[in-house]
Amino acid sequence: MSAAPAMVSIGDDGVLNREVSQTLSDVWIDRDLGWLDFNDRVLAEALDERTPLLERAKFLAIFTSNLDEFFMKRVSILRRRSTPERVKLLGQVRDRLVRSLARQAECFGKQLVPELAKHGVYLRKWDDLSPAQQDEAGRYFDREISPALTPLVFDPVHAFPFLSNLSTSLAFLLQDPQEELTSYARVKVPGALKQWISLETDAPAGAQVFVPLHEVIRGDIHKLYGGMKLSGTTLFRLTRDAEIEIDDDSEEALRDLVREQVRQRRYEPVVRLEFAPGADSSIREMLRQRFELSPLDVYDMPDELDYTSLFQIAALPIATLRDPAWNPLPPASITNSPDVFAAIRAADVLVHHPYDSFQDSVEQFIAAAADDPETVAVKMTAYRIGDDTPFVKSLVRAAEGGKQVACVIEIKARFDEERNLHWAAELEGAGAHVTFGVPGLKTHAKLALVVRKEASGLRSYVHIGTGNYHARTARLYSDVGLFTCDPLITRDVVNLFHYLTGHSQTPVCSSLMMAPTTMRPRLLDLIERETAHQRAGLPARIIAKMNQLEDPELIEALCEAACAGVPVDLIVRGFCCLRPGVAGRTEGIRVRSIIGRFLEHSRIFYFAGGLDDPIQGDFFIGSADWMYRNLSKRVEIVTPILAAEAKEKLWNILDICLRDRRQAWVLGEEGNYFQLSPDGANNGPETLGTHEALMEQARRRSEG
Numbered sequence: 001m002s003a004a005p006a007m008v009s010i011g012d013d014g015v016l017n018r019e020v021s022q023t024l025s026d027v028w029i030d031r032d033l034g035w036l037d038f039n040d041r042v043l044a045e046a047l048d049e050r051t052p053l054l055e056r057a058k059f060l061a062i063f064t065s066n067l068d069e070f071f072m073k074r075v076s077i078l079r080r081r082s083t084p085e086r087v088k089l090l091g092q093v094r095d096r097l098v099r100s101l102a103r104q105a106e107c108f109g110k111q112l113v114p115e116l117a118k119h120g121v122y123l124r125k126w127d128d129l130s131p132a133q134q135d136e137a138g139r140y141f142d143r144e145i146s147p148a149l150t151p152l153v154f155d156p157v158h159a160f161p162f163l164s165n166l167s168t169s170l171a172f173l174l175q176d177p178q179e180e181l182t183s184y185a186r187v188k189v190p191g192a193l194k195q196w197i198s199l200e201t202d203a204p205a206g207a208q209v210f211v212p213l214h215e216v217i218r219g220d221i222h223k224l225y226g227g228m229k230l231s232g233t234t235l236f237r238l239t240r241d242a243e244i245e246i247d248d249d250s251e252e253a254l255r256d257l258v259r260e261q262v263r264q265r266r267y268e269p270v271v272r273l274e275f276a277p278g279a280d281s282s283i284r285e286m287l288r289q290r291f292e293l294s295p296l297d298v299y300d301m302p303d304e305l306d307y308t309s310l311f312q313i314a315a316l317p318i319a320t321l322r323d324p325a326w327n328p329l330p331p332a333s334i335t336n337s338p339d340v341f342a343a344i345r346a347a348d349v350l351v352h353h354p355y356d357s358f359q360d361s362v363e364q365f366i367a368a369a370a371d372d373p374e375t376v377a378v379k380m381t382a383y384r385i386g387d388d389t390p391f392v393k394s395l396v397r398a399a400e401g402g403k404q405v406a407c408v409i410e411i412k413a414r415f416d417e418e419r420n421l422h423w424a425a426e427l428e429g430a431g432a433h434v435t436f437g438v439p440g441l442k443t444h445a446k447l448a449l450v451v452r453k454e455a456s457g458l459r460s461y462v463h464i465g466t467g468n469y470h471a472r473t474a475r476l477y478s479d480v481g482l483f484t485c486d487p488l489i490t491r492d493v494v495n496l497f498h499y500l501t502g503h504s505q506t507p508v509c510s511s512l513m514m515a516p517t518t519m520r521p522r523l524l525d526l527i528e529r530e531t532a533h534q535r536a537g538l539p540a541r542i543i544a545k546m547n548q549l550e551d552p553e554l555i556e557a558l559c560e561a562a563c564a565g566v567p568v569d570l571i572v573r574g575f576c577c578l579r580p581g582v583a584g585r586t587e588g589i590r591v592r593s594i595i596g597r598f599l600e601h602s603r604i605f606y607f608a609g610g611l612d613d614p615i616q617g618d619f620f621i622g623s624a625d626w627m628y629r630n631l632s633k634r635v636e637i638v639t640p641i642l643a644a645e646a647k648e649k650l651w652n653i654l655d656i657c658l659r660d661r662r663q664a665w666v667l668g669e670e671g672n673y674f675q676l677s678p679d680g681a682n683n684g685p686e687t688l689g690t691h692e693a694l695m696e697q698a699r700r701r702s703e704g
Contacts, residue, residue, distance in 0.1 A: 146223065273298045330356075464493070550577045
């Protein structure tokens, strides 16, 4: 394979350098437009009548939640450097979003609201309520809402109020009838309260009536400004830049800097203003000018302002309107053994969440180590671990029991900084060793190490995963993890933890791929090897499953492999910057995305290696997507899968994803995604889809 151009790189904003743009322009898809494609696939789940009603409401909420993060992280970056290319891109983003927001509003107002009403769930506006219902809502306002509100005015005498990120507010014109003075007034809609208020008055038998919190506040706003005249009531929401830069220093200085930057994030510039229908034009323009926004930064929403409130509706306990409940199943290889360590000694164990229970595998692994008298050390990395994490309790218990406990916590994990600082303090208070990784790099690797004193000496056990050590998302995200005590792998993990907690040169790993040192070169070598096998007439194939694909060097290598005739299947849930099907460049590459009830988060890589039997090929799993930032600016780990049974499990996952015609979207040569349709030929993954097929397999295993 010819060497990739030396100038291949991506800027901090995710935009290709000009030289690379010329090299890859014919196969390149902009990452931000590609991300919008992904979020449209999420919206399609809400639009799909095959999706249960309350799940459709959930996907409307997810679409908005995703979009909020997109504005905080990506649009804020693009707005900082006003080049013609970025101005054009921002215009394209807006045009795409206006169309998507219209589809979201139509889905909510014309499909979900009437369909939910047919099933006894009524979502009402204030003006749709009967007088008796308005009275009930008014009493609720007095008792449960009014004490939490802070009515404000702003005029030449009163300062403009602080408006927090993603906050929803009611603004209006306030006039004193006696003095004929007009001021602006604002009331924040409290995010900590229920966003949909349940009413009992005049509700049909067995039905539930809900009205949005902001509608109840609007209906009773006069109670907060007695004797004043209110007009021009406007519901709006703002989004602030959240892309803060943190430079490494000493660990203690880093803590202080992260705390300060998180505090400062609250005051970052506004990047988006959203208005509900009926906004007063003078208030709208006043806010736009106040936050120094262009008209392109202002969005007039066709219906609801903030669909994330629908998470509350989606959680209603109406089984017939939701996906059938799924309870992850305990992995037989672990439950049939005397303990988790005996299971790992018997053979490598590969777990696939949420089909295999996270609690009965990963959580049990750390909990057992904490209580095991033969354990001498427990070490973990932590990127996003959640509020209700069981891992901190286990690590605290281990430390208090006299075991060596080390935790590498990434306190720069965006939006989780404060939570991770809190857990760092908890662990340090129990005597655990807490470090924040390598200066200049985020620690994104998913690793856990347990060292036990056994008859033959010290033995190390490791877990290497594709997902965070997060108990809640493990039930929602599809991830894989390997348990092994193979010295070839555990030796590398031991040395890696020495590197992360101490001060040494980057370790040389014999089995693991490590970013930012060996991972990209090793992946390039594997792609080049498949290219050489294809040219030599040997079996060659590449299958890569990940969240995003963006790294220019890997894309260039995949193009060369495709030109040589290597079959390349890419299963990319999010954005994919590689355009397949381009004549003479990517004709042998197929790209698909799986969207459904679980979020596809696992990273699995397969290379045939010149062998006919796919199980004899090379399989890898790990923490890294094929993105420039992951391979160049993070500590990431990818491990080989060596055991035949584990390889068979991975091949089964890939095979199901590639056969899926129910949840799969395929990227066409024009850069557009289209959804496949089941052909009805069988009751396999083609018809069931990836998630239902894997749940069905898990059920059969548990029954057998």
